[in-house]
Structures are given as C-alpha cells and as structure tokens.
Amino acid sequence: MLGISLYLGQQSHDELEAYIKKMFSAGCRTIFTSLHIPEDDPALYVSELKKLGEVATRIGMDIIADLSPSSWHHLGLQMEQASELRAWGVTGLRVDYGFTPTQIANLSKQMKVALNASTIDERFLTELTNAGLHIHRVEAWHNFYPRPETGLDDQWFEKRNKWLQSQGLTVVAFVPGDEKLRGPLHKGLPTIERHRHQSVFSAYLEMTNELHVDKVCIGDPGIKEDTLKQFTYYQDDVIFVRCNHIDLTKEESKLLKMNHRNRMDPARDVIRSETSRFYAQKGRIDIKPRPILPRPKGAITIDNNHYGRYVGELQVVLRDLPPDAKVNVIGYVSAEDLPLLKMIHPGQSFSFNV
Structure with a gap:
C-alpha cells in the first residue's frame, strides 16, 4: 500500500x-x-x-x-x-x-x-x-x-x-x-x-x-x-521501465510498445518477453540485422532474422554480455531504473516509455 x-x-x-x-x-x-x-x-x-x-x-x-x-x-x-x-x-x-x-x-x-x-x-x-x-x-x-x-x-x-x-x-x-x-x-x-x-x-x-x-x-x-x-x-501489476531507444523500424517499434510479460522459466542472463515470442510466432516477422553492439546490463534487444525461430524475441539484459550478430540492440534502460530489473520476476508484466 x-x-x-x-x-x-x-x-x-x-x-x-x-x-x-x-x-x-x-x-x-x-x-x-x-x-x-x-x-x-x-x-x-x-x-x-x-x-x-x-x-x-x-x-x-x-x-x-x-x-x-x-x-x-x-x-x-x-x-x-x-x-x-x-x-x-x-x-x-x-x-x-x-x-x-x-x-x-x-x-x-x-x-x-x-x-x-x-x-x-x-x-x-x-x-x-x-x-x-x-x-x-x-x-x-x-x-x-x-x-x-x-x-x-x-x-x-x-x-x-x-x-x-x-x-x-x-x-x-x-x-x-x-x-x-x-x-x-x-x-x-x-x-x-x-x-x-x-x-x-x-x-x-x-x-x-x-x-x-x-x-x-x-x-x-x-x-x-x-x-x-x-x-x-x-x-495493474505492470512495472513501467523508463528507457532510451535507438531509431526503430516499424516492426521494432511495435515490439517495444507491447505490454510484455517475463517468462515463467526465468533465464539467468536476460529477461525474455513471452509476449514478443507469441507475436513473432503468429506470422512472418522481418527484423533485419543492425550494426553489432555490446550488450551491457540494461540493454534492450530483439533477435534478428539470423536467429531463426527466435526472431522477434525481445529481451532485457541482466548482466554484461558480448556482442552477437544475431541480436539487435535497440535501446537501454535508464540508469535510475536499472534496480527495477531484479523486480521483474517470473510472470511479471512490464512495459517501456515509448
């Protein structure tokens, strides 16, 4: 309360x-x-x-x-x-x-x-x-x-x-x-x-x-x-996360604007948006590769066309990870909201300021 x-x-x-x-x-x-x-x-x-x-x-x-x-x-x-x-x-x-x-x-x-x-x-x-x-x-x-x-x-x-x-x-x-x-x-x-x-x-x-x-x-x-x-x-049990994002394609913008839900089987290194996977699996989604960037804690990423069946999955990085040609970095969680990431538990809904 x-x-x-x-x-x-x-x-x-x-x-x-x-x-x-x-x-x-x-x-x-x-x-x-x-x-x-x-x-x-x-x-x-x-x-x-x-x-x-x-x-x-x-x-x-x-x-x-x-x-x-x-x-x-x-x-x-x-x-x-x-x-x-x-x-x-x-x-x-x-x-x-x-x-x-x-x-x-x-x-x-x-x-x-x-x-x-x-x-x-x-x-x-x-x-x-x-x-x-x-x-x-x-x-x-x-x-x-x-x-x-x-x-x-x-x-x-x-x-x-x-x-x-x-x-x-x-x-x-x-x-x-x-x-x-x-x-x-x-x-x-x-x-x-x-x-x-x-x-x-x-x-x-x-x-x-x-x-x-x-x-x-x-x-x-x-x-x-x-x-x-x-x-x-x-x-409404949604954790609103403030972020800064790179210029987005129409498809990337649509993914980022979704009301996301962390998977019930939580990964160690990233928060995986269950919502984005469901959306991507409904039909063909086109996420072209971007220039490869590092993935520090708080990076917001979307898997691109090189990742096969994972294309379109949105993630938030929980610990520093190396660059990956199959993963587009599209934005970063604001420094003041990084402490919120540990609060996004399995099944927790979250969204971004876009």
Missing part, C-alpha cells in the same frame, strides 16, 4: 486537493502529516488541518498525524478528546516520546495508533498489552531521516521488520520524493540511507518485495510525472 506526506501551510488549498486526487488515482490511500505545531500560529495550523481532513475524507484517504504531548494544547484539545480529531478527518496518530503505555492504550481505543518502529521492544509491547492496547489498531512506523548519512542500515532494517511482523504489527516506512523535496536540507526523506538517491518507484518495490514493509509513504511532498506514471501502471 502507498501513502504520501503533506505538510500543513506549505501549499494552497487547490494545489493540495489536486495532488491528493492525483495520488489517489495512483493507489495512495494514506496521508502522513505532522502536528508538531509551531508556537507562533497554532490557530492557522488547526485551520489547515481541518481543510486537509475535509479533502481527505471526501476523496477517501486516511490521515495519520505525528504529534507530541504538547500538541494537544495547541490543538485546543485534551488527550481524552482524541476522538474529536476524527471529526476533523484524522484517522490515526503517530506517538513517540512522552506518551505513557496507558495513554497509548487509551488512544488505541479511539483510533489507529502508530508506534515508533525503531524503539518498540517486547517489554514495551507487554506494558501496552497490560494497559489494554487494542493491537488491531496499532502499526509500527519508522522515521524518515532528512540529514544525509543518518538513514537506517538496510540489513538491520530488514531484521527489525521481520520481528515487528512476527508480533502482529503492520510495518510502515518512508521513501524520498524526487520533485518537491522538503526543506531545510532538501536532501530527501528516506527511512534507509541507500534509498536517498535511488528512484522513488524502485525504492518502493524494494521496501514491499524485499525488506518486509507493508505500507510505504513518500516522505517528500512531490514526485515527477513519470514517477507517478510508474505507480499508476503498477495498479
């Missing part, structure tokens, strides 16, 4: 609503925001929160708000009035330092509660359970890390997530955005450091496919249009 992050007072109401609608169409169902309210204008913050809540409720998205014990005063509420936030559109609270087990357990009786995934231990979970925690309303949320070099180690992160899931907790983490980066550092908001300069979509797939994360939020408040397109395609 996918989520976004929005920070109150940093965009107009129209911009906020347009972005929420756009991301909802791409599969987002959760909005993260912060209620660590500045001392200077809490009334404006409450007004902005209510506006956000109205839009989220109307569109059909949850809001998880990060807050501290002092936030209640600025909101004009007591902690016992947490359910009042539901009327504002807030469906869950992320709590951390300063809350007692009893306070957290009482909050869980009123709404969803997100705990700090990095600091939970067995003793704390026992204290929460003894205090009456409603575990079915609890999630474990990791932090994001604005300062470079402070994001989590991914091996520790994966081990941690396995334990959290073994305790029956839903695990949530952040990946950075790639357009509007939150200040003051503007260095991305990842949970694990390795993702700081990685593409948003590939970081998301790593989180959900390899690192035992149940929900992923984009920490920064904006993504590029082609990144949005990747998430939109993934709604």
Whole structure:
C-alpha cells in the first residue's frame, strides 16, 4: 500500500486537493502529516488541518498525524478528546516520546495508533498489552531521516521488520520524493540511507518485495510525472521501465510498445518477453540485422532474422554480455531504473516509455 506526506501551510488549498486526487488515482490511500505545531500560529495550523481532513475524507484517504504531548494544547484539545480529531478527518496518530503505555492504550481505543518502529521492544509491547492496547489498531512506523548519512542500515532494517511482523504489527516506512523535496536540507526523506538517491518507484518495490514493509509513504511532498506514471501502471501489476531507444523500424517499434510479460522459466542472463515470442510466432516477422553492439546490463534487444525461430524475441539484459550478430540492440534502460530489473520476476508484466 502507498501513502504520501503533506505538510500543513506549505501549499494552497487547490494545489493540495489536486495532488491528493492525483495520488489517489495512483493507489495512495494514506496521508502522513505532522502536528508538531509551531508556537507562533497554532490557530492557522488547526485551520489547515481541518481543510486537509475535509479533502481527505471526501476523496477517501486516511490521515495519520505525528504529534507530541504538547500538541494537544495547541490543538485546543485534551488527550481524552482524541476522538474529536476524527471529526476533523484524522484517522490515526503517530506517538513517540512522552506518551505513557496507558495513554497509548487509551488512544488505541479511539483510533489507529502508530508506534515508533525503531524503539518498540517486547517489554514495551507487554506494558501496552497490560494497559489494554487494542493491537488491531496499532502499526509500527519508522522515521524518515532528512540529514544525509543518518538513514537506517538496510540489513538491520530488514531484521527489525521481520520481528515487528512476527508480533502482529503492520510495518510502515518512508521513501524520498524526487520533485518537491522538503526543506531545510532538501536532501530527501528516506527511512534507509541507500534509498536517498535511488528512484522513488524502485525504492518502493524494494521496501514491499524485499525488506518486509507493508505500507510505504513518500516522505517528500512531490514526485515527477513519470514517477507517478510508474505507480499508476503498477495498479495493474505492470512495472513501467523508463528507457532510451535507438531509431526503430516499424516492426521494432511495435515490439517495444507491447505490454510484455517475463517468462515463467526465468533465464539467468536476460529477461525474455513471452509476449514478443507469441507475436513473432503468429506470422512472418522481418527484423533485419543492425550494426553489432555490446550488450551491457540494461540493454534492450530483439533477435534478428539470423536467429531463426527466435526472431522477434525481445529481451532485457541482466548482466554484461558480448556482442552477437544475431541480436539487435535497440535501446537501454535508464540508469535510475536499472534496480527495477531484479523486480521483474517470473510472470511479471512490464512495459517501456515509448
């Protein structure tokens, strides 16, 4: 599941609503925001929160708000009035330092509660359970890390997530955005450091496919249009791969534009498009040989007329291979999308930006 992050007072109401609608169409169902309210204008913050809540409720998205014990005063509420936030559109609270087990357990009786995934231990979970925690309303949320070099180690992160899931907790983490980066550092908001300069979509797939994360939020408040397109395609279980291609013949262009599917018997060295083979086998296909080129990782190739019954098969190279006169190189996967190749598992659909 996918989520976004929005920070109150940093965009107009129209911009906020347009972005929420756009991301909802791409599969987002959760909005993260912060209620660590500045001392200077809490009334404006409450007004902005209510506006956000109205839009989220109307569109059909949850809001998880990060807050501290002092936030209640600025909101004009007591902690016992947490359910009042539901009327504002807030469906869950992320709590951390300063809350007692009893306070957290009482909050869980009123709404969803997100705990700090990095600091939970067995003793704390026992204290929460003894205090009456409603575990079915609890999630474990990791932090994001604005300062470079402070994001989590991914091996520790994966081990941690396995334990959290073994305790029956839903695990949530952040990946950075790639357009509007939150200040003051503007260095991305990842949970694990390795993702700081990685593409948003590939970081998301790593989180959900390899690192035992149940929900992923984009920490920064904006993504590029082609990144949005990747998430939109993934709604139909298609991995959208950005590439650069050479001038194509009509037949090569037709092959590249197909919605491809990796074979169920995966090759070691290449991704083989099952779709292209079916198409080529329907009738005579003419793929004339091109000048011979190297086949580095990420090269997109089509077997030419010299390959006999394999003519027309489209492949994506997974490891550097030597040139082959029977294989035309027609393009290359963009460097930022190379990490996606390991996510194209047997039977996985994929397509290119042509």
